Amino acid sequence: MKIGIYGGSFNPPHLGHIRGAVYAKEKLGLDKLLLIPAGLPPHKELASGSPTARQRLEMVRLAAEGIPGVEISDMELLRPGKSYTYQTVEALREIYPGDELILIMGTDMYLCFENWTYPERIIAHCELAVLYRGEKGERQRLLEHREKIGYPCRFLENPVTDISSTQIRRMLRLGCAGEFLNEKVAAYIRANGLYRTGEDCRNLSEEALEETVVSLLAPSRVAHVLGCRDTAVALAKHYGADPTDAARAALLHDITKALDGPLQLTLAREHGIILDEFSAKHPKTLHALTGSWIAQHIFGENQAVVEAIRWHTTGKANMNLLEKIIYVADYMEPNRNFPGVDSLRELAWQDITQATRMGLEFTLEHLKNQGSEVSPESKQALQYLMDTGHGPA
Numbered sequence: 001m002k003i004g005i006y007g008g009s010f011n012p013p014h015l016g017h018i019r020g021a022v023y024a025k026e027k028l029g030l031d032k033l034l035l036i037p038a039g040l041p042p043h044k045e046l047a048s049g050s051p052t053a054r055q056r057l058e059m060v061r062l063a064a065e066g067i068p069g070v071e072i073s074d075m076e077l078l079r080p081g082k083s084y085t086y087q088t089v090e091a092l093r094e095i096y097p098g099d100e101l102i103l104i105m106g107t108d109m110y111l112c113f114e115n116w117t118y119p120e121r122i123i124a125h126c127e128l129a130v131l132y133r134g135e136k137g138e139r140q141r142l143l144e145h146r147e148k149i150g151y152p153c154r155f156l157e158n159p160v161t162d163i164s165s166t167q168i169r170r171m172l173r174l175g176c177a178g179e180f181l182n183e184k185v186a187a188y189i190r191a192n193g194l195y196r197t198g199e200d201c202r203n204l205s206e207e208a209l210e211e212t213v214v215s216l217l218a219p220s221r222v223a224h225v226l227g228c229r230d231t232a233v234a235l236a237k238h239y240g241a242d243p244t245d246a247a248r249a250a251l252l253h254d255i256t257k258a259l260d261g262p263l264q265l266t267l268a269r270e271h272g273i274i275l276d277e278f279s280a281k282h283p284k285t286l287h288a289l290t291g292s293w294i295a296q297h298i299f300g301e302n303q304a305v306v307e308a309i310r311w312h313t314t315g316k317a318n319m320n321l322l323e324k325i326i327y328v329a330d331y332m333e334p335n336r337n338f339p340g341v342d343s344l345r346e347l348a349w350q351d352i353t354q355a356t357r358m359g360l361e362f363t364l365e366h367l368k369n370q371g372s373e374v375s376p377e378s379k380q381a382l383q384y385l386m387d388t389g390h391g392p393a
């Protein structure tokens with residue numbers, strides 16, 4: 001019998017996992033495919049709302065229910081300590097002494113396979129198969145790596161759209177991810193409040209809002225958002241705007257930025273957010289629209305905060321004080337570093353409208369150099385400032 005072994009955290013198991021596994025099963029002609037959720041290292045602190053090992057096992061069971069030839073194994077969850085693959089493979093060899101075993105993994109895992117614990121003890125019992133995404137140069141890298149490490153391995157190009165579990169967890173917190181999850185898994189997550197899905201994010205204190213926002217951002221964006229919040233609050237106090245609105249708008253302004261273009265579109269589709277023509281064509285600017293929707297509907301923020309988030313990327317004609325503050329704070333917060341940022345910082349404390357105009361000009365210049373299209377709102381914003389006597393001094 002030919003048996004495939006497919007392990008992972010499955011946190012949560014999504015359609016990408018299952019469809020990829022089924023594809024590998026067919027391509028490799030497997031009689032049986034074992035899905036083996038990994039135990040998590042005992043020293044690792046799990047974030048609140050994280051599922052237990054048993055809950056992950058249950059989700060994998062639900063995800064694979066009814067798929068012929070697919071079985072779930074709890075062997076790694078039952079084994080105390082870290083999940084080492086060589087132990088799993090040796091245990092499976094005892095259960096299936098005369099069968100052919102194939103260990104299935106993704107590109108990233110394969111490219112460091114020689115650094116796993118006892119790779120030769122794995123190879124002694126099974127063949128390797130890599131499910132790769134087909135990115136540019138990926139197959140070549142895999143071939144070179146096979147040459148270098150010398151272990152036999154088969155490569156299968158995975159036709160299934162790839163999505164990471166981290167992104168799924170973010171999408172779940174933002175009220176969607178339905179289309180990436182099996183219905184039963186999605187229902188189980190909701191029923192058990194996993195990944196903080198049951199949490200009411202409306203009317204959070206500023207402290208709780210900051211904690212929630214940080215948990216949703218890509219780690220590399222946290223300093224920018226907190227810097228933007230501090231700058232926006234200081235500008236609000238300087239110009240007599242509401243510092244609380246400024247803090248909340250700045251904290252939430254990039255709330256959906258960790259999602260790439262296709263995920264932005266998915267978010268918009270699942271929530272029924274209507275796209276304007278420019279946003280639909282330029283998913284990079286879409287986070288201002290989706291972020292403002294999330295701020296309103298998930299976080300229950302007021303209209304002033306929602307509008308400031310909506311226009312933080314492109315600007316628009318006749319911006320109000322808070323909108324200008326968020327636009328400028330995003331540009332000048334302490335982590336920003338580009339030619340001209342110091343002039344913008346200086347101007348921001350003298351005349352927020354002139355600083356907004358300078359920011360718009362930077363944007364237009366940058367887009368022109370990149371050969372990218374300028375949004376109609378940015379053009380109108382600049383034209384409005386020129387028409388109302390806010391051209392360059």
Ligand SMILES: [Fe+2]
Pocket residue numbers: 253254257287312313
């Ligand atoms: Fe942004």
Ligand SMILES: [Fe+2]
Pocket residue numbers: 224228253254330
């Ligand atoms: Fe930003």
